[in-house]
Amino acid sequence: MLKVDFVRLVVFLRWIESAILDIGDEMQKVLVRIGLVSIANVVSFANGMDGTIVARWGALESFLISSGFLKSYRDLDISKVQYLAVVIDSEEATHTTEVLHLLRWLQAIGIKKVCLYDTEGVLKKSKEALTLWLKSEKILKETTSDPLLEQNYMSLEVVSFSDGKHAVAKAANFLLEKHYSISGTEKPTLTESDMTNALGALGYGEPEPDLMLIYGPARCHLGFPPWRIRYAEMV
Structure with missing residues (x-):
């Protein structure tokens, strides 16, 4: 080919x-x-x-x-979409060219922050190619005077199921050490905010997407970190 x-x-x-x-x-x-x-x-x-x-x-x-x-x-009014999550089935994620087309379209309509996700981490393997493409777009836009193209450049985050799994495990250990060390044998009462604070303390306090686009066999987040999509609308 x-x-x-x-x-x-x-x-x-x-x-x-x-x-x-x-x-x-x-x-x-x-x-x-x-x-x-x-x-x-x-x-x-x-x-x-x-x-x-x-x-x-x-x-x-x-x-x-x-x-x-x-x-x-x-x-197009995209002012309410401050952060967009795109969930892609791992089999579809192997089509890097199609992912590039999607990113180009999102950037063209003004989306500034995007998080790509697939379960098996296929997109992570393509991150270098995706980043190279974004850099080439940045260079090209710096040479134009077209008002439509003079916009902030897209920032890209790429995550997989393992990222969420490791984050939860570390947060659980963090809470265990913190609460049981001061409570002794008494069983502490943990809340959702405790988990959120623990994730933030460990560096997993990424922004929550406003909108999630799903490209997969079912309308579900496919393991996307759940603490980041409490208020996200899925399409």
């Missing part, structure tokens, strides 16, 4: 975009149509012979959103 350098591909697409924007309004209307056809062909080629039509359109759509061609996305 053809190996694609996505950083160079993004740079090439941005070059096409800047060339179009440098032309006058009348010529721009004509060249936009030509440019979109060219972009569609490039994306189709990059996805390889085994890519699906949906995947190809997703790549093109995300580029059009971030470039400002799809004006309807400018009016």
Whole structure:
């Protein structure tokens, strides 16, 4: 299968975009149509012979959103989504290209903080590639004067089931040592706030997502750290 350098591909697409924007309004209307056809062909080629039509359109759509061609996305109200969690089935998480498309789309509509999660830690293995992509986007955006693109860069967190499991185990030991050492044989009464405080003291006090997008066989959090989704809406 053809190996694609996505950083160079993004740079090439941005070059096409800047060339179009440098032309006058009348010529721009004509060249936009030509440019979109060219972009569609490039994306189709990059996805390889085994890519699906949906995947190809997703790549093109995300580029059009971030470039400002799809004006309807400018009016999306995402002010209430301060932190977004994306739960992905581990089998689906192996499709790194699709995850990149999703991140690009989220960044294009203005999402600034994202937490990716899968049960088996597949996404953690792809974290380096995901981080490289975000860095390439940052460099490209620093060279543009388009108001749509002048936005805060996305911060990315990647977690798995083992992170939550280890956090709970450490918090339990922390509470055991703290309460039993001062209470002797008396059984202490522990509350949810005690666990929350223990997790925070151990460095696991990450922000709670406002919204959780689930890509999996069932509408559940698939083991996402439960203390972080007490008020999150699942979609």
